[in-house]
Structures are given as structure tokens and as C-alpha cells.
Amino acid sequence: MENNHDRYKRNYPVSWDQLHRDARALASRLHDTGILWEKIVAVTRGGLVPAAIIARELAIHHIDTVCVASYDWQRQGEAIILKQAAGKGRGCLIIDDLVDSGATARVVRDMLPKAYFATVYAKPAGKPLVDAYVTEVGQDTWILFPWDAEHRFVAPIAGR
Numbered sequence: 001m002e003n004n005h006d007r008y009k010r011n012y013p014v015s016w017d018q019l020h021r022d023a024r025a026l027a028s029r030l031h032d033t034g035i036l037w038e039k040i041v042a043v044t045r046g047g048l049v050p051a052a053i054i055a056r057e058l059a060i061h062h063i064d065t066v067c068v069a070s071y072d073w074q075r076q077g078e079a080i081i082l083k084q085a086a087g088k089g090r091g092c093l094i095i096d097d098l099v100d101s102g103a104t105a106r107v108v109r110d111m112l113p114k115a116y117f118a119t120v121y122a123k124p125a126g127k128p129l130v131d132a133y134v135t136e137v138g139q140d141t142w143i144l145f146p147w148d149a150e151h152r153f154v155a156p157i158a159g160r
Contacts, residue, residue, distance in 0.1 A: 038062060092116070124136070
């Protein structure tokens with residue numbers, strides 16, 4: 001497993017408000033496709049919050065999950081399937097918070113090849129694996145999601 005401290009040179013903190021705005025922007029982009037999905041499949045855990053927002057905005061009531069573990073707070077490793085979704089993905093909208101290296105996205109794509117895959121954030125290595133996203137960030141950037149953070153004092157750059 002690769003240590004994130006070696007891989008990521010920048011942080012991109014995302015507040016609850018920003019995540020909500022970005023998820024709604026993704027919902028708007030998805031609505032504009034004209035596709036009517038039967039259900040959302042959220043990639044847990046990161047896709048749960050955006051999936052709830054998008055489900056509300058697109059009036060989708062059927063939400064399922066696929067559970068894939070590939071991260072802990074320090075490392076990204078091999079994707080492990082903890083729970084699958086039934087079928088091949090026809091009529092499904094897959095939602096995740098982020099596509100990074102593409103490891104999780106490849107697993108989910110193989111599981112649900114006929115689904116439409118959307119993420120709120122995308123990095124260059126993972127972008128080709130999703131059909132839609134809202135915000136691109138650099139490959140060397142760690143996205144600090146609001147469920148992984150707390151407010152605290154940070155020393156000025158010049159004082160470090």
C-alpha cells in the first residue's frame with residue numbers, strides 16, 4: 001500500500017456547504033442528460049452523502065449500495081468488494097464522491113457494466129472511468145471531505 005503522505009502534495013478541503021453545492025451541480029448536469037434512472041447505486045462510504053442529495057434532486061427513491069474498501073486515512077490499496085449490487089446496471093446511476101486512481105471505479109464498472117457512473121470530484125487518472133463529474137483536482141491532491149475533518153487552528157505557512 002502506498003502512503004498518502006508520500007503521494008499527495010496538496011490538500012483540497014471541502015466543507016459541507018461546498019459538497020452540497022457540488023452534488024447539486026452534478027445532479028443538474030445529470031438531469032440535463034435527459035436520462036431517467038430507475039435507481040441510484042451509491043459506492044460506500046464516500047458516495048452515500050452525494051447519492052442522498054442527488055436522489056432528492058432527481059426524485060429517485062430507490063437507492064442501493066455497493067461496498068468497496070480501498071482506502072484508510074493513510075493509504076490507498078487494492079479494492080476489496082464487501083457488498084455487490086444485483087444485475088448488470090441497466091437503469092442504474094452509480095454515485096461516488098471521487099474517482100482517484102480508478103481502482104474502485106474499475107471494480108464497480110466491472111460489477112455494473114451497463115450503469116451510468118458519476119462522481120462529484122475526479123482526478124486525471126480516474127476521469128476516463130466515469131461518465132460525468134463536476135470538479136477536477138490534481139492527481140497529487142488529497143481531498144479532505146467534511147466527514148473526515150474537524151475545525152482547528154492551522155499555523156500560517158510562514159510560521160511552519
